[in-house]
Amino acid sequence: MANRIDDEMIEYVGILAKLSLSDEEKEKAKKDMEEMLDYIDTLNELDTEGVEPMSHTFPVYNVFREDVVTNGDEREKMQANAPKVKNGGFVVPRTVE
Numbered sequence: 001m002a003n004r005i006d007d008e009m010i011e012y013v014g015i016l017a018k019l020s021l022s023d024e025e026k027e028k029a030k031k032d033m034e035e036m037l038d039y040i041d042t043l044n045e046l047d048t049e050g051v052e053p054m055s056h057t058f059p060v061y062n063v064f065r066e067d068v069v070t071n072g073d074e075r076e077k078m079q080a081n082a083p084k085v086k087n088g089g090f091v092v093p094r095t096v097e
Contacts, residue, residue, distance in 0.1 A: 003037035005030045 010026045010033075021029060075088060084091035 003034050003041065005033045005037075009033075 007026070007030075010021070010030055013029070013033075014021050014026075079085045079088075079090065082090050
């Protein structure tokens with residue numbers, strides 16, 4: 001393990017995360033953080049020359065369909081069952097004085 005996490009770093013991370021850790025939890029967190037940093041070092045050793053950056057592991061395309069009007073203007077049909085209609089709009093009881 002090349003990466004060493006000291007008690008001061010664990011205290012600082014605990015303060016930032018607003019965590020109150022016991023001594024056992026601090027030791028486990030130190031071990032976990034060291035393992036994570038070692039893994040990152042391992043990943044940094046990989047040859048990524050010629051590999052394009054990507055946001056997903058597979059290609060993502062726009063999955064939305066085109067917005068096409070299919071039913072047209074059917075205002076009369078929609079207002080046929082309305083209790084009251086005026087100037088092409090629904091008339092509702094007044095709620096504000």
